[in-house]
Amino acid sequence: MSMLKDPSNKYRAFTPINIPDRTWPDKIIDQAPIWLSTDLRDGNQSLIEPMDAEKKMRFFKCLVDVGLREIEVGFPSASQTDFDFVRELIEGGHIPDDVTIQVLTQARDDLIERTFESLKGAKKAIVHYYNACAPSFRKIVFNQDKAGVKAIAVSAGATIKRLADAAPDTAWGFEYSPEVFSSTEIDFAVEVCNAVIAVFQPTPANKLILNLPATIENATPNNYADQIEWFGRHVDKRDSVLISLHTHNDRGTGVAATELGLMAGADRVEGCLFGNGERTGNVCLVTVALNLYTQGIDPLLDFSDIDAVRKVVEDCNQIPVHPRHPYVGDLVHTAFSGSHQDAIRKGFAQQKEGQVWEVPYLPIDPADIGRDYEAVIRVNSQSGKGGITFLLEQEYGINLPRRMQIEFSQVVQGETDRLGLEMTAGQIHGLLEREYLQANAPYELKGHRLQEENGDSNVEVQVQVGGQLESWRGAGKGPLEALVSSLPVSVEIMDYQEHAIGGGANAKAASYIEIRLDGQRPLHGIGIDANITTASFRALFSALNRAVKQADGKTQAA
Numbered sequence: 001m002s003m004l005k006d007p008s009n010k011y012r013a014f015t016p017i018n019i020p021d022r023t024w025p026d027k028i029i030d031q032a033p034i035w036l037s038t039d040l041r042d043g044n045q046s047l048i049e050p051m052d053a054e055k056k057m058r059f060f061k062c063l064v065d066v067g068l069r070e071i072e073v074g075f076p077s078a079s080q081t082d083f084d085f086v087r088e089l090i091e092g093g094h095i096p097d098d099v100t101i102q103v104l105t106q107a108r109d110d111l112i113e114r115t116f117e118s119l120k121g122a123k124k125a126i127v128h129y130y131n132a133c134a135p136s137f138r139k140i141v142f143n144q145d146k147a148g149v150k151a152i153a154v155s156a157g158a159t160i161k162r163l164a165d166a167a168p169d170t171a172w173g174f175e176y177s178p179e180v181f182s183s184t185e186i187d188f189a190v191e192v193c194n195a196v197i198a199v200f201q202p203t204p205a206n207k208l209i210l211n212l213p214a215t216i217e218n219a220t221p222n223n224y225a226d227q228i229e230w231f232g233r234h235v236d237k238r239d240s241v242l243i244s245l246h247t248h249n250d251r252g253t254g255v256a257a258t259e260l261g262l263m264a265g266a267d268r269v270e271g272c273l274f275g276n277g278e279r280t281g282n283v284c285l286v287t288v289a290l291n292l293y294t295q296g297i298d299p300l301l302d303f304s305d306i307d308a309v310r311k312v313v314e315d316c317n318q319i320p321v322h323p324r325h326p327y328v329g330d331l332v333h334t335a336f337s338g339s340h341q342d343a344i345r346k347g348f349a350q351q352k353e354g355q356v357w358e359v360p361y362l363p364i365d366p367a368d369i370g371r372d373y374e375a376v377i378r379v380n381s382q383s384g385k386g387g388i389t390f391l392l393e394q395e396y397g398i399n400l401p402r403r404m405q406i407e408f409s410q411v412v413q414g415e416t417d418r419l420g421l422e423m424t425a426g427q428i429h430g431l432l433e434r435e436y437l438q439a440n441a442p443y444e445l446k447g448h449r450l451q452e453e454n455g456d457s458n459v460e461v462q463v464q465v466g467g468q469l470e471s472w473r474g475a476g477k478g479p480l481e482a483l484v485s486s487l488p489v490s491v492e493i494m495d496y497q498e499h500a501i502g503g504g505a506n507a508k509a510a511s512y513i514e515i516r517l518d519g520q521r522p523l524h525g526i527g528i529d530a531n532i533t534t535a536s537f538r539a540l541f542s543a544l545n546r547a548v549k550q551a552d553g554k555t556q557a558a
């Protein structure tokens with residue numbers, strides 16, 4: 001027994017419905033559903049401090065900008081704030097013509113009347129009402145049998161229809177939720193909904209929304225899909241009904257349940273941005289939408305500046321978005337580990353504009369949601385040469401040759417192990433400067449004069465050695481060979497590479513040299529200068545000084 005008590009004495013397993021000829025597993029989602037944001041209702045009712053009017057308005061405008069065309073704006077019979085907000089939306093002319101507001105009410109006549117009062121003058125609106133239908137709610141909350149609970153839905157529906165008919169200037173839509181649908185006997189859920197259909201008499205041109213909530217997520221998502229498919233097969237007037245999904249995330253599978261529910265034939269999805277909502281939250285609309293996007297399907301919602309949306313949501317909800325939240329979290333495009341960084345760097349190098357996205361470990365191009373590539377690779381003690389190289393390339397235009405990447409990554413590794421912290425691109429560059437670009441002792445190059453004739457080079461370099469300025473001369477086939485011949489130690493050049501950093505008048509040359517002193521391990525040096533010869537000379541002195549230091553260290557150790 002893994003825990004102290006036997007859970008089978010306390011908890012009951014979900015009983016699956018019998019639908020052996022289910023078809024949803026073979027379906028694919030190939031278009032965006034109708035979306036409804038319930039941030040201002042389900043999201044709002046779950047906050048420690050519900051939003052005030054200013055926050056609600058800011059959030060509403062953000063939802064409109066994102067492309068939401070159906071927005072549940074509150075529970076106007078519940079609070080004056082919500083009532084006044086609905087009034088302000090209508091009277092202030094804040095609702096664009098292509099946006100429909102929705103409001104929620106319990107199935108109680110007094111609350112329904114107040115709800116209609118709040119909607120006076122609206123061009124269009126969806127009135128959404130609910131009552132729980134599941135056995136435990138029938139028993140615990142309503143103390144009613146099935147007939148009694150069905151009667152609540154029918155009677156409230158009739159009140160809503162009557163009040164709507166009395167206000168014909170508004171284009172009304174209606175939504176009914178058999179709350180806790182996922183725990184309700186499926187045939188009873190259909191029975192109640194069919195009774196509601198009989199009240200509203202929907203048509204294909206004027207559909208009734210039947211919202212089937214997993215108010216409390218209680219089973220694996222395939223069960224929810226079974227329930228949706230079964231419901232769709234048995235509900236009356238299927239062509240006059242929109243089946244809407246409304247999942248919560250109690251078991252952490254709200255997104256999966258929604259996606260399988262869509263495969264099972266649902267038309268519409270209700271949820272909140274970044275998964276706010278009761279308890280563990282409503283399904284995250286952003287995740288469902290971007291999951292479609294990364295399958296090549298236009299979600300018809302715009303998250304091209306996801307961080308701006310996140311800022312509004314965080315400010316209004318006063319709840320931070322988790323750093324690992326899909327698509328939007330601070331860390332979700334970041335690789336710290338070496339093998340991931342290596343693959344990502346190679347992926348970026350091979351990814352061609354206009355081709356199918358194939359960068360390993362990145363399911364979405366961060367640029368598509370307004371993210372830059374800065375956060376993609378971050379370096380700590382788990383990182384390898386790929387990440388370090390990537391950061392130097394991206395931030396400083398420095399392309400270390402392969403063997404030098406290996407050498408320098410050991411320097412960085414030593415530092416990250418010592419510090420136990422992340423190193424930023426700036427800190428890595430600082431380390432590169434300290435290790436290579438400022439390797440000026442014992443020989444500091446102060447200047448040089450170069451003469452070239454018929455392929456022969458003669459060089460004279462001024463070098464500070466200790467406190468003395470010395471002048472060294474050498475000759476050879478090319479400047480580097482001439483410089484090497486001027487040195488007081490024997491140096492073998494193993495590799496030389498160079499490239500430009502930047503362009504135009506500000507372009508610089510970066511030179512990389514790998515050398516070996518007699519009997520020593522090869523080492524690299526770097527030189528960066530506007531003049532390419534100076535850059536290569538600096539690189540040689542950088543390598544020379546590091547090599548001399550290495551040799552001295554060995555001598556001392558011996």
Ligand SMILES: CC(=O)SCCNC(=O)CCNC(=O)[C@H](O)C(C)(C)COP(=O)(O)OP(=O)(O)OC[C@H]1O[C@@H](n2cnc3c(N)ncnc32)[C@H](O)[C@@H]1OP(=O)(O)O
Pocket residue numbers: 042045075077078079105106107108111130131132141142152179215278
């Ligand atoms: C799953 C969901 O998210 S549902 C939405 C939940 N959201 C909210 O509740 C937020 C806003 N709610 C509120 O501010 C209040 O609950 C109000 C104003 C709506 C109602 O407040 P009150 O009148 O004090 O009732 P209260 O909230 O305690 O509700 C309990 C009563 O309503 C009944 N009730 C609960 N839900 C419903 C419903 N959907 N339809 C009809 N009656 C209902 C209960 O049976 C109970 O009746 P009883 O007093 O006869 O036992």
Ligand SMILES: CC(C)C(=O)C(=O)O
Pocket residue numbers: 042104130177179180211213214215216246248
């Ligand atoms: C009101 C209903 C739709 C609800 O929020 C739920 O059941 O979760």
Ligand SMILES: [Mg+2]
Pocket residue numbers: 042213215246248278282
């Ligand atoms: Mg809900």
